[in-house]
Each structure stands twice: as structure tokens, then as C-alpha cells.
Amino acid sequence: MVRRSCQGREGYVPYSALRQIERLDEARNHRDVLVIATGYNDWEGRFASTGRGSDDLGALMSAAREKSFKNVVWVTLRSDSRYRLPKDSPLWYADYGAMNEAVRSESSDLFPELTIWDLDVYTDIASSKEFFYRDGVHERRLGSWLVADWISRHVASLDGRPCPQPWAPGLDTNESCPNPDLLSRTLGFPDIAAIYGLPSPLDADLPPLRSPV
Amino acid sequence: MRSFRRRGLTSWVEKQSVRVFLTPLIVGIAITTLALKVSPWQEVSGFNDEHSVDAIDISEPSTERVASPFAPSNRLMFFNQNDEQVAGKMLREVDPRPPEADRKRVNEPGTRKPEPKFPSHEDHENLEWITYGERRVVIISDSAMAGVRWYGATDALVGADYEL
Numbered sequence: 001m002v003r004r005s006c007q008g009r010e011g012y013v014p015y016s017a018l019r020q021i022e023r024l025d026e027a028r029n030h031r032d033v034l035v036i037a038t039g040y041n042d043w044e045g046r047f048a049s050t051g052r053g054s055d056d057l058g059a060l061m062s063a064a065r066e067k068s069f070k071n072v073v074w075v076t077l078r079s080d081s082r083y084r085l086p087k088d089s090p091l092w093y094a095d096y097g098a099m100n101e102a103v104r105s106e107s108s109d110l111f112p113e114l115t116i117w118d119l120d121v122y123t124d125i126a127s128s129k130e131f132f133y134r135d136g137v138h139e140r141r142l143g144s145w146l147v148a149d150w151i152s153r154h155v156a157s158l159d160g161r162p163c164p165q166p167w168a169p170g171l172d173t174n175e176s177c178p179n180p181d182l183l184s185r186t187l188g189f190p191d192i193a194a195i196y197g198l199p200s201p202l203d204a205d206l207p208p209l210r211s212p213v
Numbered sequence: 214m215r216s217f218r219r220r221g222l223t224s225w226v227e228k229q230s231v232r233v234f235l236t237p238l239i240v241g242i243a244i245t246t247l248a249l250k251v252s253p254w255q256e257v258s259g260f261n262d263e264h265s266v267d268a269i270d271i272s273e274p275s276t277e278r279v280a281s282p283f284a285p286s287n288r289l290m291f292f293n294q295n296d297e298q299v300a301g302k303m304l305r306e307v308d309p310r311p312p313e314a315d316r317k318r319v320n321e322p323g324t325r326k327p328e329p330k331f332p333s334h335e336d337h338e339n340l341e342w343i344t345y346g347e348r349r350v351v352i353i354s355d356s357a358m359a360g361v362r363w364y365g366a367t368d369a370l371v372g373a374d375y376e377l
Contacts, residue, residue: 032351037352037358144363144364147361164369
């Protein structure tokens with residue numbers, strides 16, 4: 001996030017998140033949203049120090065403030081993962097759950113402009129291989145559409161606009177799109193394959209829609 | 214006398230030989246020492262050295278980790294060459310993987326079928342803004358979310374009422 005990244009499988013070493021923020025144009029107005037959805041190659045040791053805001057998390061938030069962002073979104077990391085850290089890391093695996101908790105604990109006090117989009121909770125029943133690869137981090141086709149749809153629902157929710165798609169075919173798009181993280185607790189996932197006309201998964205191990213409570 | 218002179222000459226020749234031999238050795242050691250002193254600084258400031266900073270951080274005193282909020286303290290990881298394992302956290306020196314023959318590269322999506330393609334993002338260093346009506350969104354992500362691009366799921370980033 002803050003230090004030089006490892007080489008990605010696309011064959012280049014990407015900028016760190018901090019560098020990317022520094023390269024962005026200034027936010028035009030209070031509506032511009034910066035979404036930070038990275039961190040799987042980092043680990044918990046230097047990520048956040050409660051109440052100080054002086055480490056990696058604090059560095060990113062400071063950079064976002066420098067660019068006048070009034071809306072910063074943090075996408076939680078999937079804690080149910082087996083993703084192995086890059087080879088030169090001191091640990092084999094990071095504790096993404098601890099990193100998520102650190103963001104939650106600091107978001108309200110130190111960084112009021114920080115909102116959490118809880119992908120970890122939203123996809124906690126997405127252990128199915130149809131959504132994520134075995135490392136639990138990289139998205140497969142359905143997972144990619146699930147996440148893109150989820151982002152659009154969140155943005156619509158910010159504006160109080162209708163959802164971009166209904167939760168399932170035949171249902172109405174809500175007049176004011178609810179926060180999908182909250183809705184998923186009662187409804188499970190949207191029917192991504194049906195909504196977007198994707199090929200049905202070959203395996204029938206998709207998590208079923210939960211019954212409304 | 215002649216014998217003495219010869220011994221003296223031999224001794225002088227031996228000294229010269231030793232000097233010839235030692236001088237490059239000493240110079241070589243000096244250069245090596247200088248290089249070792251300089252290289253960490255170069256690594257820190259190096260732009261393309263992908264993990265050098267992390268590697269140096271590991272060897273630093275772990276004051277930052279002491280101050281970490283992740284209590285209890287057994288969650289902290291102190292790098293120590295002699296430690297094999299710290300409170301359930303595997304260090305790099307301990308390879309938890311099964312024998313080589315059984316290893317699978319679990320982080321590589323390509324090990325699954327069908328194998329996805331990873332087209333390079335031509336302009337990868339410039340982020341794209343996504344426009345939802347009057348709201349602009351920019352997403353900083355890593356390969357975890359790259360499937361959105363790989364699988365064409367960017368279509369789902371376009372809301373029913375919005376245009377990309």
C-alpha cells in the first residue's frame with residue numbers, strides 16, 4: 001500500500017496505493033469518491049496503530065486529504081483467504097481480519113471521511129469456488145461481476161438513487177438503493193448470473209439465497 | 214658473498230611477489246566493503262527494487278511493531294533468524310508447504326481451468342475515473358479485484374441510470 005509493490009502477474013511493478021493517490025488530480029468536489037481496495041500484499045504489523053494514524057493507513061488518509069477527498073471508501077479484505085504473501089515478506093500469511101478491525105476502529109475517530117464497504121462480510125458465504133479462486137482473494141468470473149455490481153449498488157446508495165439492477169430478475173429496483181452490505185445479511189447474494197445474463201455455473205454449489213428474516 | 218647477495222635478491226623478489234599478490238587483494242576487500250556499506254541505501258532509494266524496502270524493514274529494530282495495536286502481543290511478529298515460529302504465525306524460514314511434488318501454486322489462478330487470460334493493461338499507471346451521474350469514483354485496487362477488468366465485469370459498473 002505504501003511501499004514499493006511486488007511484480008504483478010501482468011508483468012509490471014505497479015505503483016503503491018500511496019503513489020497512486022499522489023498522482024491523482026485533486027478531487028473536483030465533495031462528490032468524488034476515492035475507493036481503496038488493496039492491501040493483500042501487506043500485513044498487520046505496520047498497518048495501523050490505534051489512535052495515532054501515523055502508519056500505513058494514516059499515510060494513505062493523509063495523502064487523500066492532500067487531494068481534498070471528502071469521501072474515502074475502504075474495502076475490507078477477505079479474511080477467509082489462503083493467500084500467500086509475496087516471497088520476501090516476513091510472514092507467509094497476513095491476518096486480514098486484524099487489518100479490517102484496525103480500519104473499523106480508526107474510521108470514526110481519526111478519519112471521519114472514511115467509509116467502510118464491507119466486502120469481507122458481503123462475501124462471507126462466497127467460499128464457493130465459483131466466486132473466488134482457491135486463494136480466496138482473486139475473483140473468478142462470477143465473483144468479478146458480483147463485486148462490480150456491489151460497487152455500483154454502494155454508489156447508488158450514496159446518492160439515494162435506484163439500484164442499478166434488481167436483486168433478482170423480476171424484483172423491483174429499489175427506489176433508493178439500500179446499502180448492499182446490510183441487505184445481504186437478509187437476502188444473501190444478488191442473482192448475479194441471472195441479472196447479467198452470465199452463463200450458469202457448472203457446479204451447483206452456489207450458496208443459496210437466504211430467506212428473508 | 215655471492216650467496217648472501219643471492220639470498221638478499223631472493224628475499225627482495227619474494228617481498229615484491231607478496232606485495233603484488235596482496236595489493237589487489239586489499240583493494241578488492243576495500244571495494245567490497247564499500248559496496249556493502251552503500252548498497253542498503255541504494256536499495257531504499259531504488260525505484261524498481263520491488264521488495265527491498267520490506268527486506269530492510271525486517272532487519273530494523275521492531276519498535277514499530279511493539280507499538281502495533283494488535284493485542285495480545287503474541288500477535289506481533291518479531292523477525293528473528295533463530296525463531297522458527299511465533300505464536301502460530303509462520304515465519305518465512307519455516308516452509309509450511311507439503312513436499313515439492315505436492316505443491317500447488319494456490320495464488321495462481323492459472324492453475325484452474327479454464328485458464329483466464331491476463332491481458333496487460335496498456336496504460337496501467339493511470340487510474341480511470343468511473344462516472345456515476347455527477348459522482349466520480351476512482352478505485353485503487355490490486356490483482357484481487359482485477360477480475361473486474363479481465364472478465365469484462367466493468368459492464369456492471371455502469372448503473373441502470375448512468376453511463377460510463
